[in-house]
Amino acid sequence: MTDTELSPSAASALVGHTTGAEWLSRYSASLMGVFGTPQRVLVRGAGCLVWDADGKEYLDLLGGIAVNALGHANPFVTSVISSQLATLGHVSNFFTSPTQIALAEKLLALAHAPAGSKVFFANSGTEAVEAAFKLARRNATGPNGAPRTKIIALEGAFHGRTMGALALTAKEAYRAPFEPLPGGVVHIPFGDVAALEAAIDETVAAVFLEPIQGEAGVRPLPAGYLKAAREATTKAGALLILDEVQTGIGRTGKWLASEDAGIVPDAVTLAKGLGGGFPIGALITFGEQTSSLLTAGQHGTTFGGNPVATAAALATLHAIDSQRVLENVATVGDYLRTGLAGVDGVTEVRGEGLLIGFDLDADVAPAVVAASLDAGFIVNAPGPHTIRLAPPLVLTTEQAGTFLAALPVLLQTAKDAQ
Numbered sequence: 001m002t003d004t005e006l007s008p009s010a011a012s013a014l015v016g017h018t019t020g021a022e023w024l025s026r027y028s029a030s031l032m033g034v035f036g037t038p039q040r041v042l043v044r045g046a047g048c049l050v051w052d053a054d055g056k057e058y059l060d061l062l063g064g065i066a067v068n069a070l071g072h073a074n075p076f077v078t079s080v081i082s083s084q085l086a087t088l089g090h091v092s093n094f095f096t097s098p099t100q101i102a103l104a105e106k107l108l109a110l111a112h113a114p115a116g117s118k119v120f121f122a123n124s125g126t127e128a129v130e131a132a133f134k135l136a137r138r139n140a141t142g143p144n145g146a147p148r149t150k151i152i153a154l155e156g157a158f159h160g161r162t163m164g165a166l167a168l169t170a171k172e173a174y175r176a177p178f179e180p181l182p183g184g185v186v187h188i189p190f191g192d193v194a195a196l197e198a199a200i201d202e203t204v205a206a207v208f209l210e211p212i213q214g215e216a217g218v219r220p221l222p223a224g225y226l227k228a229a230r231e232a233t234t235k236a237g238a239l240l241i242l243d244e245v246q247t248g249i250g251r252t253g254k255w256l257a258s259e260d261a262g263i264v265p266d267a268v269t270l271a272k273g274l275g276g277g278f279p280i281g282a283l284i285t286f287g288e289q290t291s292s293l294l295t296a297g298q299h300g301t302t303f304g305g306n307p308v309a310t311a312a313a314l315a316t317l318h319a320i321d322s323q324r325v326l327e328n329v330a331t332v333g334d335y336l337r338t339g340l341a342g343v344d345g346v347t348e349v350r351g352e353g354l355l356i357g358f359d360l361d362a363d364v365a366p367a368v369v370a371a372s373l374d375a376g377f378i379v380n381a382p383g384p385h386t387i388r389l390a391p392p393l394v395l396t397t398e399q400a401g402t403f404l405a406a407l408p409v410l411l412q413t414a415k416d417a418q
């Protein structure tokens with residue numbers, strides 16, 4: 001093959017163009033059915049907008065499920081990724097690279113991690129959680145050598161789909177087909193401090209908590225819960241592990257959603273927004289003792305912490321910082337929540353920053369998603385009467401306003417379609 005045959009270099013030249021309907025019929029014939037039928041075939045994005053194969057434009061209020069922190073095709077992130085890939089793309093874990101080290105240092109700084117804290121890089125949220133699960137297993141013995149056999153998670157929890165993370169995930173429909181799952185995980189009632197304190201003793205290795213349960217419909221833990229969890233786990237010698245895969249990296253207007261809780265956790269998982277759309281996950285372990293639970297040879301991954309993914313994350317963090325993105329998240333998040341609360345048919349609005357859930361007065365959320373798509377808005381229905389928004393952190397007030405203005409009609413359309 002000559003160089004001429006290899007140009008032009010865009011992937012679209014390799015796959016060709018056809019209609020959305022034709023792509024979807026080819027999808028059904030070639031892709032495993034685990035996601036059902038995709039709603040649209042997307043071909044291009046810019047900022048908070050995306051376009052489908054038929055040329056229709058959408059305002060993306062889901063951001064790839066809290067992933068596209070800086071929107072689509074951010075020029076700065078794109079150029080950092082491209083130039084890193086053109087310089088050095090992959091090295092294996094027999095070697096390291098400057099971007100990997102710089103990103104680890106940056107994450108420790110933004111998490112206010114004390115001396116001795118460390119980072120493990122993975123490629124996704126579920127892998128970050130798997131690493132945390134293995135960390136928890138290494139907190140193996142309690143006082144007098146008694147085994148720590150239990151791990152606590154909450155009802156409604158979502159921690160991922162691989163076997164260890166799935167054992168922590170609560171939803172029966174996700175778990176049941178795959179049992180037996182790794183053992184010892186106990187799910188306790190959500191947000192109930194008394195239940196938490198009753199469950200934690202010296203047989204518990206770790207407690208896994210999401211500061212805001214995203215998949216459960218954006219349910220924040222009640223004020224004081226994280227503090228109570230920290231006190232109870234410290235007393236029993238159990239690890240407190242916060243899953244900030246969805247809530248971390250500016251999503252709530254803070255670097256970490258747990259930032260203001262006044263606690264130091266033992267570990268934090270990150271992923272979704274970290275790479276600004278590029279796949280990367282991370283486990284941060286706090287302090288020397290927790291950071292030395294996993295020793296040489298006890299965990300690993302081929303792609304984890306590769307130069308391109310870590311460059312993407314460095315670029316994302318730099319842009320969030322230098323463009324004052326966290327302030328935008330707070331402003332636009334408040335604007336959206338206030339606006340939503342005033343819409344007829346919206347019964348409750350939850351969340352922080354640009355992670356927002358709102359409940360409807362009827363079980364029409366999937367129909368609202370469909371009506372929104374037809375009207376050019378991408379939103380998500382984590383439950384029958386709940387809509388979730390997790391847009392790019394750079395969403396403008398004006399863009400948010402177009403959705404608020406459209407929502408009454410979208411709700412009516414959804415009800416009429418029932």
Ligand SMILES: *Cc1c(COP(=O)(O)O)cnc(C)c1O
Binds near residue numbers: 124243272
């Ligand atoms: C999405 C999510 C995960 C899993 O991340 P993947 O990248 O999909 O594997 C884990 N925990 C939480 C809180 C999440 O929102």
